[in-house]
Amino acid sequence: MNNLVLMPLLIPLAVGMILILFRKNITLQRILTSAAFIATGIVSIFLIKQIKSQGAQTLELGGWEAPYGIILVVDMFSALLLLTTSFIALCCVLYAFRTIGRERELFYFYPLFLFLISGVNSSFLTGDLFNLYVSFELMLISSYVLITLGSTKIQLRESIKYVLVNVVSSFFFLVAIAYLYSITGTLNLAHLSIRVAEVGQNGLLTTVALLFLIVFGIKAGLFLFQWLPGSYSAPPTAIAAIFAALLTKVGIYAIFRMFTLVFYHKPEITHLFIGILAALTMILGAIGAVAFWDIKKILTYNVIIGAGLMLAGLASFTFNGYLGSIFYMMHDMIIKALLFLIGGTIIYLTGTSKLSEISGLIRNHPYLGWMFFVAVLSLSGIPPLSGFLGKTFITKGTFEAEYFWLGVIGILSSLMVLYSVMKIFMNVFWGETTISTDMERGTTKGVMLSIVLLTAATIILGLGAEGVIEYIQIAAQDLLDPNAYIHAVFGTEITP
Numbered sequence: 001m002n003n004l005v006l007m008p009l010l011i012p013l014a015v016g017m018i019l020i021l022f023r024k025n026i027t028l029q030r031i032l033t034s035a036a037f038i039a040t041g042i043v044s045i046f047l048i049k050q051i052k053s054q055g056a057q058t059l060e061l062g063g064w065e066a067p068y069g070i071i072l073v074v075d076m077f078s079a080l081l082l083l084t085t086s087f088i089a090l091c092c093v094l095y096a097f098r099t100i101g102r103e104r105e106l107f108y109f110y111p112l113f114l115f116l117i118s119g120v121n122s123s124f125l126t127g128d129l130f131n132l133y134v135s136f137e138l139m140l141i142s143s144y145v146l147i148t149l150g151s152t153k154i155q156l157r158e159s160i161k162y163v164l165v166n167v168v169s170s171f172f173f174l175v176a177i178a179y180l181y182s183i184t185g186t187l188n189l190a191h192l193s194i195r196v197a198e199v200g201q202n203g204l205l206t207t208v209a210l211l212f213l214i215v216f217g218i219k220a221g222l223f224l225f226q227w228l229p230g231s232y233s234a235p236p237t238a239i240a241a242i243f244a245a246l247l248t249k250v251g252i253y254a255i256f257r258m259f260t261l262v263f264y265h266k267p268e269i270t271h272l273f274i275g276i277l278a279a280l281t282m283i284l285g286a287i288g289a290v291a292f293w294d295i296k297k298i299l300t301y302n303v304i305i306g307a308g309l310m311l312a313g314l315a316s317f318t319f320n321g322y323l324g325s326i327f328y329m330m331h332d333m334i335i336k337a338l339l340f341l342i343g344g345t346i347i348y349l350t351g352t353s354k355l356s357e358i359s360g361l362i363r364n365h366p367y368l369g370w371m372f373f374v375a376v377l378s379l380s381g382i383p384p385l386s387g388f389l390g391k392t393f394i395t396k397g398t399f400e401a402e403y404f405w406l407g408v409i410g411i412l413s414s415l416m417v418l419y420s421v422m423k424i425f426m427n428v429f430w431g432e433t434t435i436s437t438d439m440e441r442g443t444t445k446g447v448m449l450s451i452v453l454l455t456a457a458t459i460i461l462g463l464g465a466e467g468v469i470e471y472i473q474i475a476a477q478d479l480l481d482p483n484a485y486i487h488a489v490f491g492t493e494i495t496p
Contacts, residue, residue: 005058006061007040015032016110024106033113037090037117038086040085040086044079047074048076048471051075055075056073056075057074066490080330084333088242095341100236119138130177136173147235172214183204192261196265206263209262209266213255220251221304221307222251223277225281228304229300233296241340244300244336245336252307252329260479271316274314275315282409285413286417287416289301290416310394320393320394322475324390327468327472328393338371338451341447346361349443367448378462391414
């Protein structure tokens with residue numbers, strides 16, 4: 001057992017609870033929130049090093065052994081996501097210092113932000129299906145308040161859809177949990193893997209698996225994503241960026257965990273269905289990104305395309321597909337936060353999100369323009385930036401699985417992604433300057449640090465891929481072999 005496993009959950013949760021008592025001390029809230037994310041990131045690095053040398057780490061809370069007690073499990077997959085989450089949360093909260101506004105800061109913005117990250121980290125750590133539900137709810141309840149914080153008309157309107165969709169999906173999550181428990185008699189993920197392997201994934205279990213896929217797919221913005229574009233464009237930039245970077249990834253993580261650890265026995269049914277949903281998601285998301293001429297809508301539809309591409313790697317059921325999806329997930333978390341922060345900064349400067357009303361911004365803000373250009377190339381998968389390697393391995397995995405149609409759709413969607421975000425670059429930054437510095441409604445002072453850090457991260461992840469890939473290979477191999485996870489929890493393996 002390793003007590004360090006609890007820290008990524010405990011640190012932001014404890015700091016958030018403490019900060020509730022210091023509502024009016026904004027300076028203290030800013031310092032402690034930043035320190036919490038830095039500390040969580042450092043813990044994640046220590047966990048990654050331990051996992052590389054010793055394998056997955058576990059912690060049985062209260063001393064109750066699995067499967068009877070609550071257990072936390074961190075393998076290389078979840079540890080990499082914990083590190084990426086900490087970095088993105090730090091960048092977004094630094095951006096919020098300047099842009100979120102004192103009124104929101106006074107109404108518990110920082111505690112809510114910390115609780116949201118606690119829910120995200122808990123989702124990555126939990127080894128129990130019911131506690132995954134609890135983690136989702138901690139994350140979602142915090143997001144319900146954050147999406148309405150400020151009470152603008154568009155926030156209140158879009159929050160109704162956001163809350164309604166997530167409440168309904170949470171209800172079906174509980175239904176799926178109840179059915180699975182009635183069949184297997186356990187909710188511990190490692191124990192579920194053993195039980196399903198023993199009894200065989202029959203028709204009823206496959207149906208339950210598809211119900212889980214629908215539930216997590218809704219939360220991940222997979223196919224049934226009609227609620228997402230409006231909801232993710234309504235809140236302030238720092239909140240929208242953390243939503244785009246992290247919330248959909250938790251749903252994707254849950255799909256990966258369930259369909260590599262528990263429901264992997266009928267890939268010709270479950271994984272093919274995942275591939276079909278991924279393809280439809282990429283197609284519909286790409287159509288939306290190309291069709292709109294609004295910065296917010298274009299960026300939110302690109303969140304949807306990314307979700308489909310990551311699950312294409314899972315559908316392939318191959319090592320290269322998994323490797324590509326994990327690498328691309330880390331890349332996508334960084335690049336979506338970057339794009340949303342830059343997009344929000346453009347709107348902050350100009351007062352509009354319509355491409356037809358902005359032009360020539362690069363003359364006044366060259367650094368902002370060229371960092372957006374780097375983000376465009378990275379998102380589109382142009383080498384040597386971070387998006388290239390993930391897309392290459394995902395495509396290779398789909399071809400190895402003979403899902404040629406899925407690989408081709410992924411390539412075509414990347415071209416449409418390039419067109420959609422270049423449309424922003426060419427219209428907003430190029431051409432005749434229509435908004436002079438004197439006419440701008442805001443300033444980039446105090447917001448560029450986060451953008452610089454995220455831009456550097458996507459460049460380093462691409463150019464320094466050789467140093468990262470060995471850890472991602474461990475994560476992909478563990479996903480292909482459920483025995484690694486089971487052995488960490490029980491010290492036993494599934495015997496054929």
